[in-house]
Amino acid sequence: MKRFSYILLSGILCLFSTAAMHPISAQTPSDKVVKHVPMELIQNPDNPILLMFTASWCAPCHRMRNVMFKKESISLLLKKYNLVILDVDSQPGSDLQRVYCEDSAVPQYIVMDKEQNVLRKMRGATDDEYEFADFLRSGIEEIRPGMPAVQDIITQEQLEILTGDDYKAATSRLKAKWSFGIGIGGHLSTMPVSSRSLFAEDRASALDSTQLNYRGVKPGGSISALVRYTFYKSTIETGVSFMTAGGRDARTKESIDLYYIGVPVDFHFGIWSNLKGGAGIAAMYMIKDAAKNRFDAGLRLKLLWDAYPFCISAGWQRGLVNIYGAESPLRARNNHFFVNFAFYFN
Numbered sequence: 047m048k049r050f051s052y053i054l055l056s057g058i059l060c061l062f063s064t065a066a067m068h069p070i071s072a073q074t075p076s077d078k079v080v081k082h083v084p085m086e087l088i089q090n091p092d093n094p095i096l097l098m099f100t101a102s103w104c105a106p107c108h109r110m111r112n113v114m115f116k117k118e119s120i121s122l123l124l125k126k127y128n129l130v131i132l133d134v135d136s137q138p139g140s141d142l143q144r145v146y147c148e149d150s151a152v153p154q155y156i157v158m159d160k161e162q163n164v165l166r167k168m169r170g171a172t173d174d175e176y177e178f179a180d181f182l183r184s185g186i187e188e189i190r191p192g193m194p195a196v197q198d199i200i201t202q203e204q205l206e207i208l209t210g211d212d213y214k215a216a217t218s219r220l221k222a223k224w225s226f227g228i229g230i231g232g233h234l235s236t237m238p239v240s241s242r243s244l245f246a247e248d249r250a251s252a253l254d255s256t257q258l259n260y261r262g263v264k265p266g267g268s269i270s271a272l273v274r275y276t277f278y279k280s281t282i283e284t285g286v287s288f289m290t291a292g293g294r295d296a297r298t299k300e301s302i303d304l305y306y307i308g309v310p311v312d313f314h315f316g317i318w319s320n321l322k323g324g325a326g327i328a329a330m331y332m333i334k335d336a337a338k339n340r341f342d343a344g345l346r347l348k349l350l351w352d353a354y355p356f357c358i359s360a361g362w363q364r365g366l367v368n369i370y371g372a373e374s375p376l377r378a379r380n381n382h383f384f385v386n387f388a389f390y391f392n
Contacts, residue, residue, distance in 0.1 A: 081161075081162045082141075082142060082145050082146075082162070083095060083097070083130060083142065083158075083162055084138060084354070086223070086276050086354055087128075087130050088128050088130075089128050089223075090128060091160055092160055093126060093127065093128055093160065094126070094127055094128065094157060094158060094159055094160060094165075094185060094186060095128045095130060095157070095158040095159070095160070095162065096124070096127040096128065096130065096155065096156070096157055096158075096182070096185075097130050097132060097142065097146060097154075097155065097156040097158065098129065098130065098131045098132065098153065098154075099132050099134055099139065099142075099143055099147060099152050099154040099155075099156075100133060100134070100152055100153050101133060101134050101135055101152050102133065102135070104152045104153060106152075106153060106170070106171035107152055107153045107171070109171060110153055110171050110172075114171075114172070114173075114175065114178055115205075116206075119175060119179045120175065120178060120179055120182070121202060121205055123179060123182040123183060123186070124182065124205060125202070125205055126186060127157075127182075129205075134150065134152055137316065137318075146164065146167075151169060151170065153170065153171055154167070154169050154170075155167070155168040155169075156168075157181070157182070157184075157185030165185050166181060166184060168181050223276055224273065224274070224275055224276075225273070225274050225275075225276060225354075225355075225390040225391065226271075226272065226273050226390065226391060227271075227272040227273075227274065227285075227355075227357075227388045227389055227390035227391065228269075228270065228271060228272065228389060229268075229269070229270040229272055229285075229287075229386050229387060229388035229389075230267070230268065230269050230270075230386070230387055231268045231269075231270070231384055231385055231386030231387065232265070232266070232267050232384070232385055233265075233266050233267070233268065233289070233291070233382045233383060233384035233385070234263055234264070234265055234266075234382070234383045234384075235263070235264045235265075235266055235291040235304075235381065235382050236263050236264070236380075236381045237379070237380060237381070264291040264292055264302075264304070265291070265292065266289060266290050266291030266292065266304075267289070267290055268287050268289040268290070268308075268384070268386070269287070269288055270285050270286065270287040270288075270386070270388070271285050271286050271287075272284070272285035272390070273285055274390065280313070280314060280315050280316065281313075281314040281322075281352075282311075282312070282313055282314075283310075283311075283312045283313075283314065283326075284309065284311045284312070285309070285310065286307065286308070286309055287306075287308040287310065288305070288307060288308075289305070289306040289307075289308055289330075289382075290304065290305050291303070291304045291306075292304070304332065305332070305333040306330045306331065306332055306333065307330070307331045307333060308328055308329065308330045308331075309328065309329045309330075310326055310327070310328040310346060311326050311327055311328070312324045312326030312346060312348070313325055313326055314350060314352070320351055320352050320353045321349070321351060321352075322350040322351075322352050323348075323349060323350070324346070324347070324348040324349070324350055324359065324361065325345075325346065325347055326345075326346045327343065327344070327345060327346065328343065328344050328345075328346055328363060329341070329342070329343050330342040330343070330344065330365070330380070341367065342365045342366070342367045342380055343365070343367060344363045344364050344365040344366055344380065344382075345363070345366070346361060346362070346363045347361050347362055347363075348360060348361025348362070348384075349361065354390060355389055355390045356388070356389055356390075357387070357390065358385070358386070358387050358388075359384075359385070359386050359388075360384065360385045360386075361383075361384060362381070362382070362383050362384075363380070363381070363382040363384065364379065364380075364381055365379040365380030365381065365382075367379065
């Protein structure tokens with residue numbers, strides 16, 4: 047009987063210990079940190095980050111920037127941080143406020159290491175220089191205990207511009223940077239043909255005398271070398287692209303191949319989160335002498351998902367030049383529907 051009781055008690059203890067282990071393991075936090083701060087706002091990835099939540103209507107925020115930040119002990123510490131000044135009434139300030147702040151009060155300051163781990167938080171304005179200096183200093187010391195001092199990122203002049211009244215525009219100027227990239231893509235090309243002649247015999251004569259190699263849909267690919275200038279959530283991008291398109295002649299059924307060199311110039315603007323819109327112009331040169339006009343220029347529209355350093359875009363380009371030539375009663379213009387993938391590096 048004692049032996050049976052011992053076995054029963056051991057079984058019950060095993061069941062309880064097994065049940066208790068599962069919720070503990072389920073609650074184990076992940077070591078992976080989600081990086082919410084856009085990388086285009088980071089000037090030096092090796093330095094700590096200071097998020098500064100503010101608003102244009104916030105009097106204590108203006109007092110902190112105009113008085114506290116001007117003090118020598120404070121400015122010496124601020125120059126060592128990636129200063130990310132965020133207006134809570136616009137993007138991405140409102141989104142990051144919901145992530146990092148417990149309420150909507152401003153100002154709020156958050157010290158993060160370079161991996162975007164939150165180290166310290168401070169809510170509200172203060173007139174105590176030593177309190178705010180201790181907040182900034184402790185963040186730097188926690189990031190690199192026993193290591194050499196963190197180097198300055200910006201100059202005193204840049205700090206004064208950044209913490210001035212026009213902090214939104216200053217942030218855009220100071221965060222601007224150049225990036226270079228490579229891209230690959232695919233596209234579908236079409237060449238709709240229309241007539242500007244009112245006479246049927248002119249159209250028929252042109253159709254008989256012109257080799258309509260450009261009619262139909264031609265698939266193709268591209269490879270590009272890109273350069274972009276980023277300022278806050280907008281970018282200006284240009285580069286050189288080599289494009290090819292192939293298909294079959296509508297009448298002879300022979301295979302045709304077309305090759306282009308293109309130079310696009312695009313402006314990208316933020317829409318929501320990483321989604322951007324783009325508009326621009328492009329110049330193209332046809333390498334293969336298969337048309338009357340080998341030069342073309344066009345307008346471009348596109349949508350992008352820009353998750354730096356990767357970017358995927360899709361759009362449409364419309365040529366403006368009559369490829370068949372001014373003397374022809376037929377008009378033909380390039381249309382390209384494209385999808386591109388790009389990788390950028392500094």
